[in-house]
Amino acid sequence: MIEAVRLTKRYGAKTAVDDLSFQVRPGVVTGFLGPNGSGKSTTMRMILGLDRPTSGHVTIGGHPFRALPNAPRQVGALLDARAVHGGRTARAHLLALAQLAGIPAGRVDEVLGVVGLRDVARRRSKGFSLGMGQRLGIAAALLGDPQVLLFDEPVNGLDPEGILWVRNLMRALAAEGRTVLVSSHLMSEMALTADHLIVIGRGRLLADMSVRAFIAANSAGFARVRVPADEPEQRKRLVAALTEAGGFVLPERDGALRVTGLPLPRISDLAHGAGARLWELSPHQASLEEAYMRLTQAAVDYRSTDDRLAELGPLPEQPEAPVVPEVPLEGWYAPPPPVPGAAPGAVPVPAAPVSGAVPAPAAPAPGAVPAAGPDGGGAPGGGGPERSRTHESPEEAR
Ligand SMILES: Nc1ncnc2c1ncn2[C@@H]1O[C@H](COP(=O)(O)OP(=O)(O)OP(=O)(O)O)[C@@H](O)[C@H]1O
The missing domain is CATH 3.30.70.100 (Alpha-Beta Plaits)
Structure with a gap:
């Protein structure tokens, strides 16, 4: 389990994470949601010991990351898929990480197979597409067969087939009893992937609830x-x-x-x-994405001047909110938009489809969960020296 208690991170005058407390439990996929700049990556870096909290603390299995014995066997992370030595082949990159962590070379070939990169294992990663880079980053996270996994925007750059693969992989990892924390700024994707949601805005906790509860509470x-x-x-x-x-x-x-x-x-x-x-x-x-945007609307840092969602009001109090039927209610007349000049249609047609997303049952990912690997020490899988982001302020560079 990951536990954050009153976690706060300030960069000068900027408060990136503000008094944040939450728990991430094993056995479920926890979606970590928030608009751009809301503090997701900063929180993940603090979980991984790459940034030091200004106050508060965060532990994994009761220990701060840096005090964990055999960290790469316990925690794997995908933080920034671009943080790879482009001159190295995919296999060489993973071998270097494995060597640092005392993981045998055989495990590298295993994870290359799991993420579907076996055919390009000997190609230099600088020629990789965004999606291939994400797969390589996921392979690095899986290298130590860890019980706790953190993925920062893992579907970035993936095509629909890749997105489905990541979704199934996350769910399969959680079904194995692992703790899986996945950040995203896309509610629609998280509604399909996660069981539980932690939503933040401007570094503060906005919601900590199951996807089901979020849907029930927010579908206006x-x-x-x-x-x-x-x-x-x-x-x-x-x-x-x-x-x-x-x-x-x-x-x-x-x-x-x-x-x-x-x-x-x-x-x-x-x-x-x-x-x-x-x-x-x-x-x-209202769609789930819209409910999420309403929730985070006051906490969005970067907004287009042509943003119509900004005009949407807060959720109204609706003790007797109309239940939206799958089929039109008897007596409701909902014709298609009239064609200019034509008479209004006289035949009732079905109302527009309900757009509220419901979590889809995820199929298990065959062969998605890596086999047990040996002990190792050092940096988290995929979070080695090459992988850390350059967000760290100079006074914290260690
Ligand atoms: N090293 C740093 N120095 C100064 N400010 C920082 C630093 N790292 C992050 N920030 C600021 O902290 C805030 C949170 O950033 P963070 O990257 O954690 O957000 P995020 O939710 O991951 O955003 P995104 O979805 O865009 O990746 C932002 O305003 C960012 O500019």
Whole structure:
């Protein structure tokens, strides 16, 4: 188990990690989520003893990383897949790490097979694609057959087949009882890979819960409402009535209105009262990615000036939030967007599909879990001298 207690890291005036406490348990994949610059890598480096906390502490199995006996057998990490000596072949790179940690050469060939790099094992890594580099970094992390694994953005640069492979690998490693911490800034990917989520923003803990609980807590319902495009006055009156009644109204790109905070029958009554004809009134569910963006919205450091999500309000209090059906509710009329000039369609069609992601059952990865390796000492698998990032401030360089 990994345990962080009031972990804080400051770089001068910048607080990268702020009073962060969490536990990462064995047997499940824990997703470590946060926007760019939220402190994920800094936290991982502190877990691995590569950065010293300003205050607080973090332990693996009850010990600080640097006090762990045989660290490479206990902890493997992928921090930065680019931190490889480009002139070396994939095999030579792994052999060098294995030698440092006292791991026999046979294990190198094993992990090359596990990550699918056996055919290119004798090619120099500087010619590798981003995805091949990620696979090499994962191979390095697996080298010591460790019980605790940390992966910083492991799917970066991978194609869909590679992403699925990583997902299955993470789940297979956790199913073996290992502790697996995977960072990402993509909620959709983590919803498919992780069982548990730790979400941070600006270095602070925003959520620590199971994926299931996150979905239940954050899937807000909303209504899509559409008035005839050539009736701007009706639209204006409707927006005023909805807002007056406590709803939150956001215009969508195609001219529809997204309404939260009001049940559909109430929206219908308000539209009637405002003399607005409705061409669409349909229930929808916010996607998990959107819920995540809402959660982290106030903690995003880098934002485009054209960011429409910034306009989305906070999740409304919805004690009676509409349940989104798999099929349209009887009586809900949700036609496709009207074609300009055409009469509104009279035949009800199914509402838009529910977009809330649900964790998919992951297939086991055949041969994904490496066999036991021998004892070794030194740096964590994949976290050797060549692999550490250059984030460390000068006063900490050891
Ligand atoms: N050595 C350093 N010196 C000064 N500031 C740093 C240093 N390392 C990290 N930071 C700052 O700390 C904050 C957290 O950075 P970190 O790399 O941990 O975030 P992250 O969540 O991993 O981001 P990303 O998803 O973009 O990789 C950022 O604002 C970053 O600029």
